[in-house]
Amino acid sequence: MRDRFPEFVSVAGNCKFRGCQHLREPQCAVKAGVADGTIMQSRYDNYQQFHEELAARKPVYDKKKR
Numbered sequence: 001m002r003d004r005f006p007e008f009v010s011v012a013g014n015c016k017f018r019g020c021q022h023l024r025e026p027q028c029a030v031k032a033g034v035a036d037g038t039i040m041q042s043r044y045d046n047y048q049q050f051h052e053e054l055a056a057r058k059p060v061y062d063k064k065k066r
């Protein structure tokens, strides 16, 4: 995320919540940036897609052998 969306990271410090995912959170600086044109809508669309892919990926847990 830091490598792919550096401009998000720079404004994310202004998000209301720490660990904001910039999706449905209120008072999100990234969404505000998209709204006022600081962040390109296409970049945000890209980010949403990236996030969906992450979410779709199933976590892998290593089972401990007993």
Ligand SMILES: [Zn+2]
Pocket: 012, 015, 016, 020, 021, 022, 023, 025, 027, 028, 029, 030, 031
């Ligand atoms: Zn945010």
